[in-house]
Amino acid sequence: MKFFTQIVRQTRETWVGSLRLRMTAVSVGLSLVAVAAIGGFLSYTIERNLFESRRNEIVSETQSVSGTVQSQFDLAINSESSIDIEEANSNAQATIRATTNSPGLIGFAILRAPGQTTDQVMTSSSSIGFPLQVVSDSLREAIHDDRTNVYYQSVEVPGGSPGLVTGTNLDVPIAGRYDLVLVYDLADVEANLTFVQSALVAGELFFVAITGLIVWLVTTRSIQPIMTTAAMAERFAAGNLDERIDVEGTDVSAKLAGSFNRMAESISGQINRLATLSTLQQQFVSDVSHELRTPLTTIKLAGSMLFKQRKTFDKDSARAAELLNRQIETFEELLTELIELSRFDAGAAELELEPVSPAVLAQSCIDEVSPLAREQGSIITLYAPGGHKLVDLDSRRVRRILHNFLANAVDHGEGGPIEMWVDSTSTAVSFAVRDHGVGMSQADAARVFDRFWRADPSRQRQSGGTGLGLAIALGYAKLHGGVIDVWSEPGRGACFRLTIPLGDAVDPVSPLGLPPIAEDSDA
Amino acid sequence: MFARILIVDDDPSIGEVLDMFLRSEGYDTRVATSGPQALDFFTEYQPHLVLLDLNLPGVDGISVCRSIREHSGTPIIMLTARTDPQDIIHGLEAGADDYVEKPFNEQILSARIKACMRRPLSTSSSVLRVGDIVIDLRGHVVSRDGVPISLTPLEFELLHTLASRPTEVFSREALLEQVWGYQYKADTRLVNVHVQRLRSKVERDVDDPKIVQTVRGVGYRAGEINPV
Numbered sequence: 001m002k003f004f005t006q007i008v009r010q011t012r013e014t015w016v017g018s019l020r021l022r023m024t025a026v027s028v029g030l031s032l033v034a035v036a037a038i039g040g041f042l043s044y045t046i047e048r049n050l051f052e053s054r055r056n057e058i059v060s061e062t063q064s065v066s067g068t069v070q071s072q073f074d075l076a077i078n079s080e081s082s083i084d085i086e087e088a089n090s091n092a093q094a095t096i097r098a099t100t101n102s103p104g105l106i107g108f109a110i111l112r113a114p115g116q117t118t119d120q121v122m123t124s125s126s127s128i129g130f131p132l133q134v135v136s137d138s139l140r141e142a143i144h145d146d147r148t149n150v151y152y153q154s155v156e157v158p159g160g161s162p163g164l165v166t167g168t169n170l171d172v173p174i175a176g177r178y179d180l181v182l183v184y185d186l187a188d189v190e191a192n193l194t195f196v197q198s199a200l201v202a203g204e205l206f207f208v209a210i211t212g213l214i215v216w217l218v219t220t221r222s223i224q225p226i227m228t229t230a231a232m233a234e235r236f237a238a239g240n241l242d243e244r245i246d247v248e249g250t251d252v253s254a255k256l257a258g259s260f261n262r263m264a265e266s267i268s269g270q271i272n273r274l275a276t277l278s279t280l281q282q283q284f285v286s287d288v289s290h291e292l293r294t295p296l297t298t299i300k301l302a303g304s305m306l307f308k309q310r311k312t313f314d315k316d317s318a319r320a321a322e323l324l325n326r327q328i329e330t331f332e333e334l335l336t337e338l339i340e341l342s343r344f345d346a347g348a349a350e351l352e353l354e355p356v357s358p359a360v361l362a363q364s365c366i367d368e369v370s371p372l373a374r375e376q377g378s379i380i381t382l383y384a385p386g387g388h389k390l391v392d393l394d395s396r397r398v399r400r401i402l403h404n405f406l407a408n409a410v411d412h413g414e415g416g417p418i419e420m421w422v423d424s425t426s427t428a429v430s431f432a433v434r435d436h437g438v439g440m441s442q443a444d445a446a447r448v449f450d451r452f453w454r455a456d457p458s459r460q461r462q463s464g465g466t467g468l469g470l471a472i473a474l475g476y477a478k479l480h481g482g483v484i485d486v487w488s489e490p491g492r493g494a495c496f497r498l499t500i501p502l503g504d505a506v507d508p509v510s511p512l513g514l515p516p517i518a519e520d521s522d523a
Numbered sequence: 524m525f526a527r528i529l530i531v532d533d534d535p536s537i538g539e540v541l542d543m544f545l546r547s548e549g550y551d552t553r554v555a556t557s558g559p560q561a562l563d564f565f566t567e568y569q570p571h572l573v574l575l576d577l578n579l580p581g582v583d584g585i586s587v588c589r590s591i592r593e594h595s596g597t598p599i600i601m602l603t604a605r606t607d608p609q610d611i612i613h614g615l616e617a618g619a620d621d622y623v624e625k626p627f628n629e630q631i632l633s634a635r636i637k638a639c640m641r642r643p644l645s646t647s648s649s650v651l652r653v654g655d656i657v658i659d660l661r662g663h664v665v666s667r668d669g670v671p672i673s674l675t676p677l678e679f680e681l682l683h684t685l686a687s688r689p690t691e692v693f694s695r696e697a698l699l700e701q702v703w704g705y706q707y708k709a710d711t712r713l714v715n716v717h718v719q720r721l722r723s724k725v726e727r728d729v730d731d732p733k734i735v736q737t738v739r740g741v742g743y744r745a746g747e748i749n750p751v
Contacts, residue, residue: 293604297626298536355740390740
């Protein structure tokens, strides 16, 4: 059953999928109907004509034979008005044998009509092998009803072929009425008919096949440009921007190819322009990165050497060295993040996936931030109901996102507890970080991903921060096809949740609530 | 005796400030500003460690790195201003032991240098076996069927660490800590690239490693000791 359904499904797919197949099948079907109608009509007409002409021949032969035999009987009466009935009978038989020349005569019989009393009785006689069973009562009644005409009936003769029985009345003097019955085998007519019909059927089938072939070829020829165009469009879509169709002639397919080529030209031109721009921007970012980093390296080393020796400086110079040292760090962080962001903007960032355990990754991020958190009085707890199985992630970038969540939680957590969750399903892995600090208004929460936006500029930041962290985190999440959701209420803290789809999942449901509720917490 | 460090950077101010800093840390230093000069100095000065800028005019840092590696296992730390991940991987593949990204923190640089210098000093008086490989810890020689295999000190240390606890799987992070002396820094590319380099030297078939085996998603472990 399953196998059958599969076949049905496959057939349907092939049917729907191939224009050529459909066209050919429809034309073959229609021409089959047409030739069946024509052939049927022809066959019927030929059959009728063949049989009719043969029947007429047979009927007229019967007519003439019966006429001859009748006059022979009439003349057999001698001068004493008597008749040697048996002699007349055998003479009649001889005459019949001599005068019938139509092919297919199986035999004849002279049968006494029943229900009469006469002076003399002539014995019913028949030729050797006469199939008496084909002479039906209805035939004999018909002969008796109509005494002058020849009556005929179609029968099946021994051997199975069609036959014709003719009968007519004979008036034998003194002996009364007799039926002259002749049986003809029409096998030759049937053989002719079969031959004609087979020739007809063969011709029809040939015609249908030729029609199918022609339609197939014509369709193939006419959809060829469409197929070529479609194949080319596929390759084009796959990124092969140099694909073009060869234009031949001036017909509609050439027009299609021409239009398509012009479209491809225009698209690839645009794409190349954009690609060049992107490459230029990438190159620029790379150059800026290098050019800025080189002097910054010197500045940084020199600054930190001054910083180390600040105790030997006077008060103002020492303070200047401190300021210099701190601002160099901020500057460097800003530079790194700006470069990272412009790499996103140039579309140059690529994922570096490796199998990692989300729970282990989360714990390792907590370990990194914990010392700083403890300074603020915050304890970070990890809840990992899931996320222990290995999944393919860009661990450096996910780590960076989580680090940012945790650093924000420490910054804004007011020294309260911080919770981190990891969970996963077959379609997604999710991380969430919750603090119980000042929180934000809805309007502020909507702006946290804006570049250089800060929730509260007056607040002192503990873990630095450039105002670009969440923008970069969002970029990293999107690179994974993931999302970052934010929950926050003033006075109740904030929760950031990263959800990354696994495999080919699109927009999966996060396994974590927003904010997640810990089973053993009453939050 | 001061440990000698060769600084290779085309930017003279970086060379100068690094020179100042490293001298203040108690090293003997020399500065080269081009690839050919770096190779000359390397032969002449016989440094214990090379700080190598990847981006050099003329002969680039990667080629310098490769040239040094052809005949020496001297630790090389790349200085890179590029943040393109491919550059770092190319450098590591060319034989650099470690890298620091410009602008670097002087404490980090100092820690990296110390970690690299410490490496050749690890000695023990036994012989370890991994697969059909024999590690002679005292002689610092690795051999197969009596034929010595040339490893850099870093590669030797990597193999030694794995072989020292043959049943244990080492995570990349654990290896970073034990072999490179990192804490919390999790650039696993360092491990991946060096495992590849090590395999290319010690494995009979790199595609079917028997000496350094990957445990997917966890890390690496030493192959079983060959019963033959």
